[in-house]
Structures are given as C-alpha cells and as structure tokens.
Amino acid sequence: MPELKILLEALLLAAGEPVTLERLLETFPEAERPDRDAIRTALVDLAASYAGRGMELVEVASGFRLQVPKPFSPWVSRLWEERAASYSRASLETLALIAYRQPITRGEIEEVRGVSVSTSIMKTLQERGWIKIIGHREVPGHPALYATTRAFLDYFNLKSLGDLPPLAAPRDLAAIGAALEERTALPDSSPQTEFPDV
Secondary structure, three states: OOOHHHHHHHHHHHHOOOEOHHHHHHOOOHHHOOOHHHHHHHHHHHHHHOOOOOOEEEEEOOEEEEEOOHHHHHHHHHHOOOOOOOOOHHHHHHHHHHHHHOOEEHHHHHHHHOOOOOHHHHHHHHHOOOEEEEEEOOOOOOOEEEEEOHHHHHHOOOOOHHHOOOOOOOOOHHHHHHHHHHHHOOOOOOOOOOOOOO
C-alpha cells in the first residue's frame, strides 16, 4: 500500500469536493483500514507539506478539501472566462442576517433591513445552496424559518458558524451626532456691536 499521506492526497484530489474523515476511512478495505488518529496525523502532515505552495489542505464544514490558497485567486480566476457571480448589497445583507441570526423569518429580515426582501433574493440564495427552510415559526401565518447550509460554510471556508467574524460593537449614535456637530460647528462670525458705557 502507498504511503498514507500520498494516498489521502490522491483521494482528496480525485474527490473534487470536501470529504469527511468517515468517507476517507470507508475507501480502505476493512483489513487495511488505518485508525482515525493515523488518518488525522497523515492529514496534518499533508497540510504541512503544502506550506508556501500553490495548494493547501483545509477542513470545512463538509470535510477536508484541497484548494488554491487565497493569495493566488487573482491569477487562478483568469482561467475561467465567465465572470464570477456578483451579488447585490441587498443579497449580501440578507445572507448576513440569516447567518448571524438564524433561524430567522423573512419578516424579521425585513424588520432589521427596513425594506422588503424580494422573492428573487431568497430564491437566488436557495438555488446557490447557501440557505434553506428548516421549519416554520409557530405564529399566525406560520412563516418559514431560514438558516444557512453546509454549502454556505464550505464556500466561505468555515468549519462552523462559530468561525464567522465577530460583529462590530453597536455605535453610540448620540456620541457620533455630538462629534459631528462639534466638527461642523462654524465659529461665530457675526459682527460684535460694542455699546459705550453709560
């Protein structure tokens, strides 16, 4: 049997998608199956061997995958003629609200954003496989509850929702308003009238 690290590299290259530890173990005949610790050690060694190279081994929500490191993406993206899909600000705001506040209803998204969420935005995010309906809220109308998927985590290189960047602390609007007033206050340039002492 080839060296375990090299065999795992071949499996991950051939898969073309994230592969779980369990799935990697299943590829071995029972008599030759290494234990989980041996697989994990080989994966750590494999990841270390890619340091400073054009490929990296990462663990995402759906398992392990080989991918091009982020610094190389400007060059790699030129291999494909079609442009990457661009998403509107409304789509990204909607996706962020679902990611950080899930499960969430469409009405709750609209309440935070202050505008209605178009059906096409929700449809696009569902077709992309980034969000799904996970149930319905027990209130009149039974609105759908939305949450992100493993595909969302995989796309953004996240192992779990805990890996999402922290939200910025809420700002004190009164302090911001006072600072703006202070900056924009004009010096009093009205002519001063002096009255003689009587």
